Amino acid sequence: MVNDWLLRAAGSYNQLSRESRDDYAAILLMPVDTLYSIIDWTFRSLPDEILVGIDPNLELPHPIGVDEEFTGADFQSGLFAGQGYVLGKPHLVNRGDSFSVHHVPEEWIDDSFAEDRGSRGGRFTHWIHSHPNAVAVPSGADADAAQWTEGCDMILGVRFSPEGSLPWFDEVGGRRRELSTRDSADYKPGYLSSLPSIGRASTGHSIHGLEIIAFHRSGLGVNLIITDSRGLPINPNLNP
Numbered sequence: 099m100v101n102d103w104l105l106r107a108a109g110s111y112n113q114l115s116r117e118s119r120d121d122y123a124a125i126l127l128m129p130v131d132t133l134y135s136i137i138d139w140t141f142r143s144l145p146d147e148i149l150v151g152i153d154p155n156l157e158l159p160h161p162i163g164v165d166e167e168f169t170g171a172d173f174q175s176g177l178f179a180g181q182g183y184v185l186g187k188p189h190l191v192n193r194g195d196s197f198s199v200h201h202v203p204e205e206w207i208d209d210s211f212a213e214d215r216g217s218r219g220g221r222f223t224h225w226i227h228s229h230p231n232a233v234a235v236p237s238g239a240d241a242d243a244a245q246w247t248e249g250c251d252m253i254l255g256v257r258f259s260p261e262g263s264l265p266w267f268d269e270v271g272g273r274r275r276e277l278s279t280r281d282s283a284d285y286k287p288g289y290l291s292s293l294p295s296i297g298r299a300s301t302g303h304s305i306h307g308l309e310i311i312a313f314h315r316s317g318l319g320v321n322l323i324i325t326d327s328r329g330l331p332i333n334p335n336l337n338p
């Protein structure tokens with residue numbers, strides 16, 4: 099299950115989330131077990147993308163004090179569905195290339211009005227998809243798909259080698275948020291072979307880096323905070 103590396107990376111991530119609180123309109127709390135499952139599925143599916151649906155856990159509102167600590171000057175209440183609740187269990191919905199992954203298989207679509215609710219059928223409140231060897235910044239197609247999302251969209255970028263037909267693509271704008279135990283590095287194409295490996299996926303790929311962001315369909319960034327199972331943020335000073 100969740101290892102020390104991920105807990106330390108989550109603590110560093112949260113530290114930046116706290117420092118950046120005035121740059122975001124809302125916060126979203128993700129339990130580290132949920133993050134672990136998504137990372138695990140992502141690694142097992144390389145080099146494909148995956149799409150994961152998540153509903154809010156309506157039995158777990160944000161613990162007292164978290165909003166005060168992590169929201170800032172631009173906070174907006176009522177921005178998205180499920181706001182104020184910790185994310186619930188993740189559901190692996192689809193796997194494929196960057197186009198097909200967003201077209202949800204029939205068994206996940208719960209009624210016949212899917213055409214009015216986008217290619218994903220509006221089955222879940224929140225969605226996260228992986229970006230194999232691409233930065234965690236929404237593409238134009240991602241922004242379009244998000245228009246039917248009632249909650250938030252998230253992207254998990256994963257750098258791996260060998261790159262195959264998908265070299266690292268980072269010529270995009272937008273704010274990037276590395277999930278790392280190191281100081282944030284300014285990656286450049288071609289540096290992949292010199293990067294330390296943080297792990298190896300069961301597919302045989304070496305993993306060099308992860309990044310994760312959340313955003314709202316309006317284009318506003320949402321500040322992601324990684325928590326324990328009770329919704330309490332993982333402490334950056336954690337000393338496992």
Ligand SMILES: [Zn+2]
Nearest residue numbers: 227229237240
């Ligand atoms: Zn995407």
